[in-house]
Amino acid sequence: MDAMEKAERHPVPADAETISQPVASDGGTPAMSVAGLSFFMVDIQAKRVVWLEPRSLDFEHRSGLNDASLSTAMRHMAQNDQKQILSLIQLAVKNGSAGPVELGGDDLGAGLSLVAMRYQAEGGRTFVVAVSGSEVEDEANGTAVRGVAPLIRHLVEDSEKAVLVCDSFGYLRYANDALYKLFGIPDPSLCIGRNIAHIPNRVGKTLTSVVLTTLARRAPMDGSKRFFLASGDSMTLDFDLIPFRVSAGLGGVVFSASKVKESGIDFQQIFNCVHAPMLVVDIKTRMLISANNAARKTFAVTEQLMESAPITETMLHPKTFLSLIEHARKGGNTPLQATVSGFDGVSRSKRMRATVIDAGTTHYLLIESKH
Numbered sequence: 117m118d119a120m121e122k123a124e125r126h127p128v129p130a131d132a133e134t135i136s137q138p139v140a141s142d143g144g145t146p147a148m149s150v151a152g153l154s155f156f157m158v159d160i161q162a163k164r165v166v167w168l169e170p171r172s173l174d175f176e177h178r179s180g181l182n183d184a185s186l187s188t189a190m191r192h193m194a195q196n197d198q199k200q201i202l203s204l205i206q207l208a209v210k211n212g213s214a215g216p217v218e219l220g221g222d223d224l225g226a227g228l229s230l231v232a233m234r235y236q237a238e239g240g241r242t243f244v245v246a247v248s249g250s251e252v253e254d255e256a257n258g259t260a261v262r263g264v265a266p267l268i269r270h271l272v273e274d275s276e277k278a279v280l281v282c283d284s285f286g287y288l289r290y291a292n293d294a295l296y297k298l299f300g301i302p303d304p305s306l307c308i309g310r311n312i313a314h315i316p317n318r319v320g321k322t323l324t325s326v327v328l329t330t331l332a333r334r335a336p337m338d339g340s341k342r343f344f345l346a347s348g349d350s351m352t353l354d355f356d357l358i359p360f361r362v363s364a365g366l367g368g369v370v371f372s373a374s375k376v377k378e379s380g381i382d383f384q385q386i387f388n389c390v391h392a393p394m395l396v397v398d399i400k401t402r403m404l405i406s407a408n409n410a411a412r413k414t415f416a417v418t419e420q421l422m423e424s425a426p427i428t429e430t431m432l433h434p435k436t437f438l439s440l441i442e443h444a445r446k447g448g449n450t451p452l453q454a455t456v457s458g459f460d461g462v463s464r465s466k467r468m469r470a471t472v473i474d475a476g477t478t479h480y481l482l483i484e485s486k487h
Contacts (some may be wrong), residue, residue, distance in 0.1 A: 148189040170306040208232035208244045233431035250313045283368040330357040352376045393485040402426035416460035439454045444470035
């Protein structure tokens, strides 16, 4: 931003205040949203930005023109998006025009395309106006689009289910109280407005993964899955993700989930009562899905270590893993002798028995370690 730093400062005219009044959010400091951004205008001397907040995804009741300092307006954006915007402004100041640049796209598909132009006002003041450079016609400009966000919020605000909404660029737009409680999120301000790909340490890696996968595939997803939380704990949830679209290039995904209801018998508790160390591995991904208390103690297993890498990169040699699968499918009753590397750095020679569990589309390998 050298061009901005070198620009001479001029007082803001009194009539400039009529352009837009700041909209209070997070203590009166609104953050610019990439989703649905139509245009923004930067006062180079004052380092302030005015932008249009779309009504289609307005969960925070601040649609319309917003005004804030440039650094404050971009505080929730992904680092790459911030760099792109600052570069766009700098090039427009230097060359008169700049762009297009793509924002928010990453691996999720096409992002928001922006072009910028320099405007020299009387008295030497410099403005940069950035507008959407997309040639795709907005297919949904009616009143129904304006009500998408308020409608979603109204329906799920007091729902017992945990609900989260991400826009098509991966930015977390809304979550209800039930989600904050279920996922143990103490401070929503550290999540809302941020790209979910960059905050797995706040919402958990599993939630981040399923949301990004649904955005990339643009197809619904549902089922029962074990979710790992930011705290290191885990829980099994019945969940579904539904993609939605409100206009060309603008939409997102709605995630909703609830804890699997207890059926009178806590099978995890029974699993933990077994004195022999036992591990459950997803055969396809080779990820360690579950470990009973005996295995956690013997091999120093934690939830975070379980999701760190496939078991063939941490505890078992790939050839050993394949031998266990083959032995299990043949129905062998004699345990195999194998070396197990614990997460404490200690390698142990163990006799291991394996069983393949068919769970429909997924197959698991139950490994029992004999003393």
